[in-house]
Amino acid sequence: EAQVTQNPRYLITVTGKKLTVTCSQNMNHEYMSWYRQDPGLGLRQIYYSMNVEVTDKGDVPEGYKVSRKEKRNFPLILESPSPNQTSLYFCASSLTGLMTDGGYTFGSGTRLTVV
Amino acid sequence: QKEVEQNSGPLSVPEGAIASLNCTYSDRGSQSFFWYRQYSGKSPELIMSIYSNGDKEDGRFTAQLNKASQYVSLLIRDSQPSDSATYLCAVNLGYNNNDMRFGAGTRLTVKP
Numbered sequence: 692e693a694q695v696t697q698n699p700r701y702l703i704t705v706t707g708k709k710l711t712v713t714c715s716q717n718m719n720h721e722y723m724s725w726y727r728q729d730p731g732l733g734l735r736q737i738y739y740s741m742n743v744e745v746t747d748k749g750d751v752p753e754g755y756k757v758s759r760k761e762k763r764n765f766p767l768i769l770e771s772p773s774p775n776q777t778s779l780y781f782c783a784s785s786l787t788g789l790m791t792d793g794g795y796t797f798g799s800g801t802r803l804t805v806v
Numbered sequence: 807q808k809e810v811e812q813n814s815g816p817l818s819v820p821e822g823a824i825a826s827l828n829c830t831y832s833d834r835g836s837q838s839f840f841w842y843r844q845y846s847g848k849s850p851e852l853i854m855s856i857y858s859n860g861d862k863e864d865g866r867f868t869a870q871l872n873k874a875s876q877y878v879s880l881l882i883r884d885s886q887p888s889d890s891a892t893y894l895c896a897v898n899l900g901y902n903n904n905d906m907r908f909g910a911g912t913r914l915t916v917k918p
Contacts, residue, residue, distance in 0.1 A: 726908075731814070733894070733910035734850070781849055794840045794896070795906070797849040 693718045697782050697798035704772055704805055712767045712801050714782035722785045723765040724749070724795070725757065727778040734781065740765055772805040779803075809833060810897050812909035820917050825882040827912050829895030832876070839871055839878045840896040843889075844911065850894055854880060885916040 695716045704710055716723065724739035726749075736749030740759040754776055756768040765784075769776060779802050783795035809832045819825045827841075838857050842850035856862045856869040856878065868881040878897075882889055895909040 731910055733810075734908040736906070794842075794852040794855055795850075797851070800847075800849050 693796070695782055695784050695796050695798035697780075697801050700799065700801060702801060702803050704803070706773055706805055707771050710769050710772060710803075712769075712780060712782075712803070714765045714767065714798055715763050716765075716782075716784040716796070717763065718784065718786075718796065719762065720784040720796075721762070721787050723759070724783045725755070725765070725767050726781045726783060727751065728781060728800075729778050737767070737780075772803075774805045777803060777805050808909075809899070809907045810895055810909040812893075812895050812912045814910060815913040816915055817912055818915045818917060819885050821885060821887060823885050823916075825885045825889065825914055825916065827880040827882075827893050827895075827914065829878045829880075829897075829909055830876055831878070831895075831897045831907075833897070833899045834873075834876065836873075836876075836897045836899050838898040839869070840898075840906075841867075841869060841878075841880045842894040842896060842908075844892045844894055846891075882914075885914075887916050887918050890914060890916050 698713045721742045725737040726734040728734050735751050737755050738757040740746045746757050781800050782798040785795050811830050841854040843853050844850045854869040856871045862869045866883045870879045892911040892913045894911045899905040
């Protein structure tokens with residue numbers, strides 16, 4: 692089954708403790724992206740990647756890191772999480788990311804709480 | 807001004823009625839437009855894409871695009887309680903083909 696897999700689904704952590712949220716897709720998609728979703732603000736892009744070893748900042752990159760060493764994986768790293776990073780996170784992918792691509796496939800989401 | 811604006815709702819319609827969801831966008835260069843459905847606690851799911859002015863129909867769903875008015879809408883005919891969800895409008899801003907912006911979503915409730 693074609694899908695984007697995120698782990699974990701739920702995570703409660705303490706301020707300052709480094710964490711990684713994994714994202715993997717099995718569709719051979721070149722484009723992958725991370726979003727956070729907050730009430731009233733909608734989906735905001737954190738980072739995206741056009742292909743292996745190519746990453747770029749989205750609208751809200753502060754406090755996050757990403758890497759794209761393999762085509763299928765795009766982990767999101769929070770080096771020193773803070774309470775304002777409490778949010779619902781989604782990984783998304785598409786074939787190329789270009790406007791005619793037909794939209795994104797989203798992972799099932801990770802609800803992160805930083806206390 | 808937000809780049810993609812939607813009425814947050816909630817929008818409530820009776821079962822069997824037509825639900826009309828609206829979205830406006832700020833960038834005239836935008837080229838591609840999408841509607842996603844998101845059930846509570848779930849991930850967004852693509853339901854429609856539209857690239858040209860006019861209407862595009864897919865089953866009970868019709869997307870309408872008017873680039874001159876910078877307006878895109880989604881009509882749901884014969885609304886069902888299972889259509890109750892938040893609907894997200896997404897716009898690819900065009901000056902960067904990777905630049906997809908989402909509205910905050912409209913919450914739709916279909917009452918039996």
